[in-house]
Amino acid sequence: MLILLVAVNWQVLPASGYVPPSEDLWLSLKTMLMPAFVLGTALAATLMRHTRSAMLGVLKSDYVRTARAKGLAERRVILKHAFRNALTPIVTLTALLFGELIAGAVLTEQIFTIPGFGKLVVDAVFNRDYAVVQGIVLVTAMGFIVMNILADAAYFVLNPRLRKQ
Template sequence: MGGFLLRKSGAALIVLLLASMVVFGGVRALPGDPALALGGENRDPEVLAAIRHDYGLDRPLPIQYLTWVGHVVRGDLGTDQRKLPVGHTIVTRLPITLELAFLAVLFGSLIGVGAGIIAATRRGKTSDYAATSVALVGLSVPHFWLGLLLIVLFAVRLQWLPAGGYVPFFEDPVDNLRHMLLPAIVLGTGLSAVVMRQMRSAMLDSLGADYVRTARAKGLSEFSVVGVHALRNSLITVVTIIGLQLGVLISGAIVTEQIFGIAGFGRLTIDAVNQRDYALLQGVVLVVAAGYVVVNLLVDLTYSFLNPRIRIVAAPA
């Protein structure tokens, strides 16, 4: 297990280094001059030159990259256009989006896994067709339309939940959940549809496998056959989908946070792009890339837990 973890961690560090290069180059490729955004209405060439010098924009790109990476390794993501530490800004906004993503994953996984198991065990029956149809609708509905629909129904007409805003969890846990419930449902709907379809397919493969037929031949109960033997192998596919859907959740969070007025990581990204804030945008995108790497590493480790044979296959000869 230790060797497997070291190999995966080393590969994750290499991917993160390559991602930092892509992030740096991609941000520099954005149209527009950040010095003009920082200068505001002042277009004096000497002022713009001074701004470029202060932010290191007049240096060669390789030097800018090495300087930035050196600071990142020490935990310094620089300062934004407001002279505020980028790290502090990210730490302030990131937990909001992480909470939203966690609730969305929780909602999507519970609904998707449950519906997938029901559809697989009742293949060809009404519940199977109903679950598949609902999943198709969930995949087809845009986030912005579903968000507006839920606001009109639950906030305007029924007045059960607030239409938007955010309340910190430790300030009022109940009110926090009331504000986050609708956006979590919006994000989790698409995920639940994907998880349901993949779970159904994986469960059908598992239920037709030899080890399941052997378990039934031994006289094990249907609950034990489905809930223990077939479910464990099927969850590998679900773990993969959840890991791959992280990008969908982040991109969907940008739209969802705009609709529900949540000042999270998505709105921070939009603000950084609109203001041409290089330091803030680099920090935001780097954190997202690091999140991808960490999630994929956790997915690999979960693979090895659910199916120990993966560690043996991945081991060098």
Template sequence: MTYLLRRLAVFPLVLIGVSIVVFVAIRMVPGDAITAMLGTEAGLLTPAQREALSVYFGIDQPWFVQYGRWLAGLLHGNLGISSTYGKPVLEIILERFPLTLELALLSMLIALVVGVPAGVFAATHNEKFSGLGVRVAAMIGQSTPNFVLALLIIYTLSAGFGVLPAMGEFSPLWQDPLRNLGQLILPAITLGFAFAASVTRISRSAMLDVLSDDYVRTARSKGVSARGVIWRHALPNALIPVVTLSGIEFGYLLGGAVIVEQIYALPGLGRLVLDAILQRDYALVQGAVLFIAFNFMIVNLLVDLAYVALDPRIRLGEQ
């Protein structure tokens, strides 16, 4: 409990640090929100109209005043108003986040279902040709960029089968589950492929280390079956590095897979941040990045707590 309280106490400090970096960085990008929002029509504005828009969006003051106002609003749960959508930032983020969360969970499921058994197989067949084949496949998976795999999938479907991935308006899971799965399964496979390769290599390495430990040899000497030794004794301890990798990757996925969302035309969180940067939508960029950072910290905290569940010998600084 002491460890948990300490970690939670650090959250505000980290979020403030992230907010300052993002606040300054987005304002270093050339251009301004009004020009990005109106395009060529911005040149038709009179000085009075431009000044009125600057006041409305709160960009007429020095940056430290703008940051103070934004931070004061944040303490009251207000992330500001998006200059692109004309809606509260938090409302826009919560509209896009379910898609990103669902895509991250589906990608993670695919990666773990494929990667962990493949890693165990490669470790238990380490000196056989089949184990070498798994290692080569994992190396290929890690070396293939997501956007290349996505384009290959789309090309194969269109040229080989005459069909295209389900795109268009996104259908939430609770409205049309089948269409929702059809829209997300290919992006999830694209993201899960490289992650499954990483899980395979980590699982194999961890299993090789664990299988040489004394308690595994003791279990074998007591007559425990080979399957029991692997799945009941060795695998739980070998999963700790897999949990670490999964937590980091899941945090990145919750931030939005920008390229994959762009290729498959998914209105997720990553695509939202990219569009907000291009539109110089300061409030939306700040709010979305802060939301992503908060999710990342939550995931890391859950990973640390999962260590204890997997190995009770681990203590999280309670003393």
């Protein structure tokens, strides 16, 4: 629907294809705008919904009420006390959404004819190139493991209570 509306009817962006940034930076940005929008909106909606839910839960806690009672500015209460504690489930969700991003890239790259990781796996499956498929699965699994390790490291940065143990 986005291609039909934006590329065909309005003729604002190209419908598909890929132009390297080294050739034409402006055209490269225009060709990547729709695929990035398609991949990002669903993930952003999920993250925003969970962030809102986590913030609403944290804002009702005692330490936020205490910080407000001490006379701290509302901005400092939200950023330093509430948001930092609400980020723990968001970091977990972000690491898990990495797999969804990779899965979405397979379909998005196929639709927008972008020569990327997703298109490579589809072409390898259709050509029965099992070595390439196994390599892609291995690299994807390693990326997922690295994302989870980074999420675990982010817990220590965000939550000072974990550093004392």
